[in-house]
Amino acid sequence: MRDKMKYTGLVVIGLTLSGCASMNVFKDSSADQAAIAPPVAAPVAPLAPGTPGLPTNLSSAQIKTLLTGKSWRWKGPKNGGVTLYASDGTSLVEVTGKGTTQGKWLAKDGQLCESFSPATFLPQGVPMTCQPFTGTAGNYRVGPATFNLAS
Secondary structure, three states: OHHHHHHHHHHHHHHHOOOOOOOOOOOOOOHHHHOOOOOOOOOOOOOOOOOOOOOOOOOHHHHHHHHOOEEEEEEOOOOEEEEEEOOOOEEEEEEOOOEEEEEEEEEEOOEEEEEEOOEOOEOOOEEEEEEEEEEEOOEEEEOOEEEEEOO
């Protein structure tokens, strides 16, 4: 219950902030992002492309249903954290050891599209970026990042 209240409070704070430039915490391709240290988090088993039973094309509706109103733990090549996806297309991202930022998201054509506001750890942000969304049974992949439902 305390974790749910914490995330609810963070969402309220995130939604009251104005403006939304962009960032992509999953790719880490800019020079500014290269200095970000890897997170200390429990390992997440990678999903190999072409794994039997692994859907390759989830519909926009399926992606939206999976994400909306839930917190997802993610681990990318250089970062990890938790993202809460709100039904109004906003998100709150906590990057382990770095801080939080707000974002916007949408699902389209089997992809998750996200943009994020600048933060101290990503001063310029990243524009809306779409990446393939695949997976099944609570284990998903968004581009190079793994996604698991946060408990």
